[in-house]
Amino acid sequence: MPSLKAIRNRITSVKSTQKITRAMKMVAGARLNRAQTRITELRPYAVKVQEVLSQITREVERAGAEVEAARPGEGSIEKPAHPLLVRRPEQRVLMVVLTSDRGLCGAFNTNINKRAEREWRERKDQGQDVQLMLIGRKGRDYFTRRGAPILEYLPGVWDKLNLESAKRVGTQVLQPFLRGDVDAIYLVYNEFKSAMTQNVTVERLLPAGAPAAPLGASEGTAQAEVAAEFLFEPNKEALLEQLAPMYVEVSVLRALYESTASELGARMTAMDSATKNATEMIDGLTLKFNKARQAAITKELMEIIGGSEALKD
Incomplete structure (x- = not known):
């Protein structure tokens, strides 16, 4: 059995660790409130930007198809209304993986890294040529150890x-697509649901345009949107010039905010569990310390009684 001094030192060490985990939980909780407010306010804006861009893209493509149908056999090549709308077969793909710079946040980084690796x-x-653009030291360390094809690491x-x-970040992400080095770009990040729940999301960023359904929209909503008619001012092409880069910036900002809120929620949950585990450990060590002290006292009493009986003889 360990000595009383060793158990006492162990209890002191666990109490010190518990103070740190409790403080980290409180800090993460305070920062989480601000991060949750930011992402809650940004989500509707990001969803609406994508919806408007999707609608304009469909209108432009529909107009181009009508022009092409009116001039059959001329062999004209349809030109995309904006460079970010260029669609090519996905043979070369860039994945932007968002992890944190620090640990102590449970399975936050592990889940995102494993999903991105899969x-x-x-x-x-x-048969696709995949490259990675990494944000966060945890992702960089993980994929460096596995020899992944890292195109770029964005620090700070x-x-x-x-x-x-x-x-x-959006400027760095856009360059390979605009140069034609990649055919599609995907964001891999943790979407914030609650302090205890974060969902790993793989979302196509480019080519921009109409996905199967806009973020946050159901299938019925998407179908109703296709049938809707809008008037655009000044015109669709001018709006695309503004909306396409804005869509990229807002989508990247949303992914960053989602990842930040998810990290803080995961850290708060992990530190709460660590604090509770420290309390249980302290209780167990205290019981062990009391048993050891009682055994030592009993042993001393037995020695005293044995010596006293020997003197009587």
Whole structure:
């Protein structure tokens, strides 16, 4: 059995760790409130930007199809209304993986890294050329150890997260697509649901346009949107020039905010569990300490009684 001093030192050490985990939980909880407010306010705007862009893209494509049908056999090549709308067979894919710079947040980084690795290997098995753009040191370390094809690592994104950071990231993400080096770009991040729930999401960022259904929209809503008629001012092409880059910036900003809120929620939950585990450990060590002290006292009493009886003889 360990000595009383060793058990006492162990109890002191666990109490010190418990103070740290409790403080980290409180800090994460305070920051989570602000992060949750930011993402709650941004989501409707991001959803509406994508809906409007999807609607304009469909209108432009429909108009182009009508023109093509009116001039059959001329062999004209349809030109995309905007470079970000160019659609090519997905042979070269860029995955932007968002992880954190720090640990102590439960399975937050593990889940995102494993999902991104599975996506990478599945696409590779299908014959696609996949490259990774990493945000966060945990993702960089994970994929570096596995020899993944890392195109670029973007450091310092989480230091000061705002719209300017999203624009800088968006600019870096856009370059391979605009150069024609990749055919599609996907964001891989944790979508925030609650402090205890974060869902790993793989979302297509480019080519921009009409996905199967806009973010947050049901299938019925998407079908109703297709049938809707809108008037655009000044015109669809001018709106696309503004909306397409805005869509990229807002989508990247939303993914960053979602990831931040998810990290803080995961950290708060992990630190809460660690604090409770420390309490249980302290209780167990205290019981062990009391038993050891009682055994030591009993042993001393037995020695005293034995010595006293020996003197009587």
